[in-house]
Amino acid sequence: MSFLSHKDRDSNYRRLFAEELRLAEAAKQAAVDQSLSLEQLYPQHQELAAQYEKLLRTTIKLSRISDIQGKTLKEQEQEIQTAHENLKHLEKLRQQLIADISHELGTPMVAVQGYVKALLDGVIQPEDKYLRLIYDRVLKVNHLIKDLFLLSTYQANRNHFDHQQIDIDHFVSSVAEKYAPECERGGIVLEMEAEEEPLRPKDEVMIVWADPVRLDQVFENLIQNALKYTGAGGTIRLRSEFQPKYEGARLGHWFFKITDTGIGIDDDEASFVFDRFFRSKQAKGIPGTGLGLAITKEIIQKHGGEIGVTSKPGEGTTFFFLIPAELINTCDGKSRSKILGG
Numbered sequence: 001m002s003f004l005s006h007k008d009r010d011s012n013y014r015r016l017f018a019e020e021l022r023l024a025e026a027a028k029q030a031a032v033d034q035s036l037s038l039e040q041l042y043p044q045h046q047e048l049a050a051q052y053e054k055l056l057r058t059t060i061k062l063s064r065i066s067d068i069q070g071k072t073l074k075e076q077e078q079e080i081q082t083a084h085e086n087l088k089h090l091e092k093l094r095q096q097l098i099a100d101i102s103h104e105l106g107t108p109m110v111a112v113q114g115y116v117k118a119l120l121d122g123v124i125q126p127e128d129k130y131l132r133l134i135y136d137r138v139l140k141v142n143h144l145i146k147d148l149f150l151l152s153t154y155q156a157n158r159n160h161f162d163h164q165q166i167d168i169d170h171f172v173s174s175v176a177e178k179y180a181p182e183c184e185r186g187g188i189v190l191e192m193e194a195e196e197e198p199l200r201p202k203d204e205v206m207i208v209w210a211d212p213v214r215l216d217q218v219f220e221n222l223i224q225n226a227l228k229y230t231g232a233g234g235t236i237r238l239r240s241e242f243q244p245k246y247e248g249a250r251l252g253h254w255f256f257k258i259t260d261t262g263i264g265i266d267d268d269e270a271s272f273v274f275d276r277f278f279r280s281k282q283a284k285g286i287p288g289t290g291l292g293l294a295i296t297k298e299i300i301q302k303h304g305g306e307i308g309v310t311s312k313p314g315e316g317t318t319f320f321f322l323i324p325a326e327l328i329n330t331c332d333g334k335s336r337s338k339i340l341g342g
Contacts, residue, residue: 028100043264086114109341112137151276151291154298161211166327168206168254172240175219179227187232193239204327208254214299221292222258222319229262236260242325249326253305257320265311273309 112134118124176192183190226236237259244252265273265280272278274297277290300307305323 024287112141141331151298153293154295154302161214163209163211165207166210166215168208168211168240168242169213171215172238173257175216175223176238178338179219179223182227183236186227186230187234188227188230191235193237195239195241202249203330205330206254206325207328208303208323208325210303210323214302218296218299218321221296225292225319226258226260226262226317230260231262234261234316242327243322244327252325252327253322254325255320255322257318259318261316264315264317265309266311266313267311270309270311274307 180190240256243255269280274293276294279290297307300321303323307321309319311317
């Protein structure tokens with residue numbers, strides 16, 4: 001971008017307002033000479049006033065053009081800055097993904113390589129137990145790659161969310177039915193806590209605008225996490241309720257929590273449970289990629305919600321989240337608004 005010198009700008013202004021300057025000089029000279037009568041000065045005064053009015057209109061127009069150009073320039077600078085920040089974010093995610101793959105895939109792949117080499121060298125025989133070990137390692141790598149890719153697409157906003165109107169009472173009931181057999185096989189009691197009264201009228205249904213597939217993944221991660229860390233004889237409790245913005249409001253939040261009686265999490269580790277690849281000390285020997293809760297957090301946030309955790313070592317853990325929700329009347333079934341969290 002080139003800039004004019006003061007001399008160049010002065011020259012341009014003189015060319016642009018040459019007529020106005022000529023009239024001003026003539027009026028000035030006439031006033032000095034004092035040789036013209038009022039009748040003779042009046043025409044020059046009228047012409048000078050008309051040119052002055054023209055000058056004002058031109059000045060205003062130039063000022064507006066300058067303002068528009070300045071605003072456009074600022075908007076362009078902001079767009080460039082935003083694009084630059086997005087590129088930096090994507091590059092950071094790319095580097096993180098490469099580092100994660102290199103670090104986390106190393107151990108299982110080395111194990112697979114070792115077993116295969118031993119089979120080829122005849123050190124061990126192709127027995128089922130060795131083939132099962134190889135299969136388990138490959139399966140872990142496959143899960144790890146899938147979760148890493150999924151988490152990276154969420155963080156880079158590359159995933160499409162198909163928001164639909166979801167009846168939460170029905171959705172949560174179907175989730176409880178889905179995981180009840182698995183809990184029963186593990187000797188774990190699955191309970192559904194009742195919603196406190198009077199949070200909403202009986203003819204009101206709580207709905208959220210959400211992606212049912214992503215929401216199902218949230219429950220898959222949370223319930224499977226509770227199952228892994230809760231032994232036989234333990235309990236998993238689910239609680240779902242509507243929390244209005246104020247008493248009587250139809251808009252508010254869907255509050256959900258899942259509580260287990262598992263091994264719990266130390267206080268100094270609770271703040272890290274949503275970090276990628278974080279595994280608590282108590283999780284040693286328990287299978288997992290350490291990505292499930294990080295993925296869960298991303299999904300909740302993409303729905304405009306928040307997620308948290310409370311825990312006591314040896315007593316259990318509670319995960320909870322809030323997502324924008326509303327109530328509709330079962331008589332007309334109509335939504336008063338369309339809440340899209342993300």
